[in-house]
Amino acid sequence: ENVLTQSPGTLSLSPGERATLSCRASQSVSSSYLAWYQQKPGQAPRLLIYGTSSRATGIPDRFSGSGSGTDFTLTISGLEPEDFAVYYCQQYGSSSFTFGPGTKVDIK
Amino acid sequence: QVQLVESGGGLVKPGGSLRLSCAASGFTFSDYYMSWIRQAPGKGLEWVAYISNSGSTIFYPDSVRGRFTISRDNAKNSLYLQMDSLRVEDTAVYYCARRTGGNRAFDYWGQGTLVTVSS
Numbered sequence: 148e149n150v151l152t153q154s155p156g157t158l159s160l161s162p163g164e165r166a167t168l169s170c171r172a173s174q175s176v177s178s179s180y181l182a183w184y185q186q187k188p189g190q191a192p193r194l195l196i197y198g199t200s201s202r203a204t205g206i207p208d209r210f211s212g213s214g215s216g217t218d219f220t221l222t223i224s225g226l227e228p229e230d231f232a233v234y235y236c237q238q239y240g241s242s243s244f245t246f247g248p249g250t251k252v253d254i255k
Numbered sequence: 256q257v258q259l260v261e262s263g264g265g266l267v268k269p270g271g272s273l274r275l276s277c278a279a280s281g282f283t284f285s286d287y288y289m290s291w292i293r294q295a296p297g298k299g300l301e302w303v304a305y306i307s308n309s310g311s312t313i314f315y316p317d318s319v320r321g322r323f324t325i326s327r328d329n330a331k332n333s334l335y336l337q338m339d340s341l342r343v344e345d346t347a348v349y350y351c352a353r354r355t356g357g358n359r360a361f362d363y364w365g366q367g368t369l370v371t372v373s374s
Contacts (some may be wrong), residue, residue, distance in 0.1 A: 183362035197360035239359030242314045244302040
C-alpha cells in the first residue's frame with residue numbers, strides 16, 4: 148500500500164496569507180494520479196486538483212498543485228475566509244486508492 | 256446537474272449486514288467508474304470499493320475484502336454496497352463518488368449515509 152503523509156497536521160494562518168501544504172508518498176505516484184480535496188465540517192469532500200496540477204471545474208486560480216514522484220504540494224496563494232477547512236491528498240496505484248490523513252487550515 | 260444520493264445507513268449490531276444504495280442522476284451513469292469511500296467520526300477518508308462502468312472490474316482494500324460487495328445496476332442508475340460481517344470499526348459516513356475519466360480522482364460525491372455498528 149502506498150501510504151500518504153501530509154504535513155503539517157494543522158496550519159494556522161490569517162486571511163490573505165499563503166498556505167503551502169505537503170503530501171509525501173511512501174512509493175512513487177504517477178503525476179496523473181495525484182489529487183487534492185477540500186472538506187468543510189458536515190460536508191462531503193470537494194475535488195480541487197487532479198493530475199497533480201489541473202484545477203477541477205469551478206476552482207479558483209488561487210489554488211495550485213505541483214510536484215512529482217513522492218513529493219507533492221498544494222498552494223493557496225491568498226487565503227479567503229471560505230478556504231479554512233481540511234485538505235486531503237489522494238493517490239491511485241496498483242488497483243488501490245489511498246488518502247492522506249489531512250491538513251487542517253485554521254484561522255490564526 | 257450531477258447528483259448522487261446515498262441511502263440505507265443505520266444502526267446495526269456487530270456481525271450484522273446492511274445494504275447501501277446510491278441513486279445517480281444528471282449524467283450518463285453507465286459511462287463512469289464509481290466508488291464507495293468512508294469516513295469514521297472525526298477521522299480521515301478511506302476508500303472501500305471500486306467498480307468499472309460495466310461492473311466487470313472491481314477492487315477492494317484488504318480491510319473490507321471478503322465482507323463488502325460493490326455492485327451496480329446501470330438500467331436503474333444505481334450503485335450498491337452490500338456490507339456483511341460488520342465490525343465496530345466499520346462505523347462511518349459512507350459516500351458514493353464518481354471517478355473522473357482518466358485521472359483516477361473523484362469529481363462528484365454524495366452527501367453520505369451514516370452506518371453505526373454497535374451492540
